[in-house]
Amino acid sequence: MMRERRVDCPIAVRTHRAPRPLFLVSSSSVLSDTILKMERIEKTVFISYRRTNIPWALAIFQNLTQHGYDVFFDYNGIARGDFERAILGNITARAHFLVLLTPSALERCGEPALESRRNIVPLMLEGFDFGSPTIASQLTGTLSPLKAYNALNIPSDYFEEGMVRLRSKYLSVPLDSVLHPASLSARQAATEQKAAAASAPAVVEVELTAQQWFERGYAAKDLDEKLRFYTNAIRLKPDYAEAFNNRGFVRYGKGDLEGALQDFEEAIRLKPDYARAFYNRSLARSDKGDQEGAARDFAEAVRLGYKPKSQRWPCRSNESGPHPRYT
Numbered sequence: 001m002m003r004e005r006r007v008d009c010p011i012a013v014r015t016h017r018a019p020r021p022l023f024l025v026s027s028s029s030v031l032s033d034t035i036l037k038m039e040r041i042e043k044t045v046f047i048s049y050r051r052t053n054i055p056w057a058l059a060i061f062q063n064l065t066q067h068g069y070d071v072f073f074d075y076n077g078i079a080r081g082d083f084e085r086a087i088l089g090n091i092t093a094r095a096h097f098l099v100l101l102t103p104s105a106l107e108r109c110g111e112p113a114l115e116s117r118r119n120i121v122p123l124m125l126e127g128f129d130f131g132s133p134t135i136a137s138q139l140t141g142t143l144s145p146l147k148a149y150n151a152l153n154i155p156s157d158y159f160e161e162g163m164v165r166l167r168s169k170y171l172s173v174p175l176d177s178v179l180h181p182a183s184l185s186a187r188q189a190a191t192e193q194k195a196a197a198a199s200a201p202a203v204v205e206v207e208l209t210a211q212q213w214f215e216r217g218y219a220a221k222d223l224d225e226k227l228r229f230y231t232n233a234i235r236l237k238p239d240y241a242e243a244f245n246n247r248g249f250v251r252y253g254k255g256d257l258e259g260a261l262q263d264f265e266e267a268i269r270l271k272p273d274y275a276r277a278f279y280n281r282s283l284a285r286s287d288k289g290d291q292e293g294a295a296r297d298f299a300e301a302v303r304l305g306y307k308p309k310s311q312r313w314p315c316r317s318n319e320s321g322p323h324p325r326y327t
Contacts, residue, residue: 041172042095046118047073049100052214052242055207056100056125061197063163069171070094072190075197086189095119096171099146102126102211104218106138121170122151126215134219156208210237217246226250241271245280252284260284275304 045064049057057073064071072090091097097118102125129135130147139147152170154162210233217229230247234240248263264281267274282297302308 041174043069043171044094045069045071045096045098045171046091046094047071047098047100049073050102050105052104053100053102053125053211055211056102058197058200059159059208060098060100060123060163062200063160064167065194065198067167069167072193073197075193075200089187090190091118096121098123100125101128101146101151102215103128103132103135104215106135106143119171119173120149121166122146122149123166124151124153126156126212127219156212159208207237210234210240210243214240214243214246217243217250223250223254227254239270241267241274241277244270245274245277248277248280248284252280257284257288261288273304275301275306278304279306279308 047057047060054075058075061071061073061075072094074087095118097120099120099122101122105128124130130139130151150170152162152166154166213229213233213236217226217233220226220229227247227250230243230250233243234247237243244263244267248260248267251257251259251263261281261284264277264284267277268281271277278297279301282294282301285291285297286294298308
């Protein structure tokens, strides 16, 4: 199972206009007055995505790789100590920066900034809309420039057509900035992640459809609708740990503690290092009166990297305490 990444949101980018390319002037009599501008089409890509959107990221990786692109994305989860160095090293070594945007993609983003002169392409998936009030409220600070880029909408029903457009129009642009050679550790991380992603089974349409139902569940306001959407996602993708966690969240909100516990337990079975599911199960167990089990789950969530406001288990018997968390 894939472990959670330390940073699981798109990286906001501040761009600067690159200096114009140098010119080569021939010394021969024939080309003495000819100026050749150095522009090149690069086929190196970095994919920024949230872990819950991995079917989309993997499908895009597979498509671009099949068409000769050198693509990096953190597939297995890079160890914490090497994460920042490996990620930043691979960004500066690649020409194109794809940001995968879904309705849930901006949740809890820490808005790290990065100096870059890359070709940044936001990919709008699962009905992502910059004009949505919910999304607009999250596009602040260093995330706000994303609205200014030429984004591409890729409907799941027209994935192949969208990828053709991405390759032919959005990635076929001359590069006029300098690519920095990746460090040895960054190259090693890229090799490991690409090998892991390349060995993954091809993403089939049903996985993208499950992702679509998941995003609908996230965006819905009515609890019954959320329950139906997450259930559809699970029906299509029975190993969808994040959908089980979120359906458990909904069941908890409806007062169905048994159903919530079942979903949190299944999420943990599918993804044993799922800190958020342990935290959620701890709250459901507390409400059921199992304080000992709740304390164990809370401690395990903290050990796996979840950062609650308090390091002490908040036993409670009413609804004024903490609440389960989405994935």
